[in-house]
Amino acid sequence: MSPSSYSHLVYVERPKGLINSNTFRVEEVPFDLKPAADEVVIKIVWLSIDPAMRIWLSDDAGPFRPLQIGETMGGIGVGTVVGAGEDSGFAVGNHVSGYVGTTEYSKMKAKELTKVDVPEGAQLLDFLGPLGHPGQTAFIGIIDLAKVKAGETVVVSGAAGAIGSLVCQLAKDKGAKVYGIAGSAEKCRYLEEELGIAKALNYKAATFQEDFVREVGAFDVYFDNVGGGMLDFLLTRMNLHARVILCGAMSTYASEPVPLKNHRDIFYKRATMQGFSLIDQGDRMPDAMKYLGDRVAQGVLKSTYHILEGIKETPMAINMLFAGENNGKLVIKVSRD
Ligand SMILES: NC(=O)c1ccc[n+]([C@@H]2O[C@H](COP(=O)([O-])OP(=O)(O)OC[C@H]3O[C@@H](n4cnc5c(N)ncnc54)[C@H](OP(=O)(O)O)[C@@H]3O)[C@@H](O)[C@H]2O)c1
Numbered sequence: 001m002s003p004s005s006y007s008h009l010v011y012v013e014r015p016k017g018l019i020n021s022n023t024f025r026v027e028e029v030p031f032d033l034k035p036a037a038d039e040v041v042i043k044i045v046w047l048s049i050d051p052a053m054r055i056w057l058s059d060d061a062g063p064f065r066p067l068q069i070g071e072t073m074g075g076i077g078v079g080t081v082v083g084a085g086e087d088s089g090f091a092v093g094n095h096v097s098g099y100v101g102t103t104e105y106s107k108m109k110a111k112e113l114t115k116v117d118v119p120e121g122a123q124l125l126d127f128l129g130p131l132g133h134p135g136q137t138a139f140i141g142i143i144d145l146a147k148v149k150a151g152e153t154v155v156v157s158g159a160a161g162a163i164g165s166l167v168c169q170l171a172k173d174k175g176a177k178v179y180g181i182a183g184s185a186e187k188c189r190y191l192e193e194e195l196g197i198a199k200a201l202n203y204k205a206a207t208f209q210e211d212f213v214r215e216v217g218a219f220d221v222y223f224d225n226v227g228g229g230m231l232d233f234l235l236t237r238m239n240l241h242a243r244v245i246l247c248g249a250m251s252t253y254a255s256e257p258v259p260l261k262n263h264r265d266i267f268y269k270r271a272t273m274q275g276f277s278l279i280d281q282g283d284r285m286p287d288a289m290k291y292l293g294d295r296v297a298q299g300v301l302k303s304t305y306h307i308l309e310g311i312k313e314t315p316m317a318i319n320m321l322f323a324g325e326n327n328g329k330l331v332i333k334v335s336r337d
Helices: 052-056 124-128 133-145 162-173 185-194 208-215 228-237 264-268 282-297 311-323
Strands: 005-011 024-030 039-048 076-084 095-099 105-109 113-115 153-157 177-182 199-202 219-224 238-246 272-275 305-309 329-333
Touching: 005 311, 024 311, 039 124, 052 311, 076 124, 095 124, 124 329, 133 162, 133 219, 133 238, 133 282, 153 162, 153 228, 162 177, 162 219, 162 282, 177 185, 185 199, 199 208, 208 228, 219 228, 228 238, 228 264, 238 264, 305 311, 311 329
Parallel strands: 153 177, 153 219, 177 199, 219 238, 238 272, 305 329
Antiparallel strands: 005 024, 039 076, 039 105, 039 329, 076 095, 095 113
16 A cells, blocks of 8 residues: 655755765655556665765766755665556566665656566565675676686775675685775674685774785785775785776765875886776676676675665765775665565
8 A cells, every 4th residue: 555655865955075964854745656657666675875875966976967956865776666557567566676766665767677586595685785786896896897816816995895895705706815905893803704805904003004015915906995095005016917996986975085196006017997887887787697696696695784774864874884884785774564
């Protein structure tokens, strides 16, 4: 049965730095969502909290369209179809994933959604984890672009996060020696003891650079989630023909970027540095999903979820990513189903 009303998050004021109490308002609206022939109405079950959500709020949103004041906040989620147009190809009860928005219900064109069949041994939530955009991003970066090989030394920053933790596991599965960089002793323990990587280093330790030189020395592949000063330092620690994969720049989304001083090392080491965005990778998704699905089934990919409840938590949750307060993939439980 449909509710009489539902909530969504409306963009009110562009933040400088982190999100604050003026950035959004939660709005309750009457439920009047009726699907046209090519549309579906979905009830959102899980909403992903992503660093990109902060990028969308900026005037310069990089590869994305900046969110406009008055619009419903974006968001990637998974949900259940509660109304389906006759030409939509969906049926009530189907599970779907897509760019659904930060809302409890959404009416969308059927072609904007992907039907989700949860394989044995997995759960719907995994379509925001190893079987969703974090897994796909990890696959494109470390398998397709870095072409990581057995015996190579791989360094991953943001290593305990949603994408970083999957990159660590995919690289280890390929036989690489994996080093993680994370922001707390507890995250380092998780990476070493639960994911079994060679060594994790806390970048907040005063001795981080010495620790890195002693423990890692130099790397063949760096999977960069954070950019900034960390990237600059790691450019001085490359082996010949190293590959630096630029997945994200977490340290710069809510503050000014810092200049890179060590770029000549890219020339000295004949290294390559490549940025990528999942938005260009549609053709690779069937292979990515097969690869990831196989590894989830084999138990190679473990996931940790950090769960909050209710879309009103979204603004605070986005800030948590910037404080490193998420332990694993941060999600919001939107509906109780
Ligand atoms: N290229 C693509 O297509 C694509 C797609 C999706 C996401 N991304 C990018 O991938 C990266 C990781 O995303 P995610 O969803 O997996 O997030 P996440 O790693 O789960 O969460 C972000 C983590 O970043 C770390 N962090 C925050 N501020 C930092 C700083 N100033 N310096 C260093 N680390 C900092 C925190 O961990 P610590 O406690 O360790 O500091 C935090 O937990 C982001 O840069 C995101 O934009 C790229």
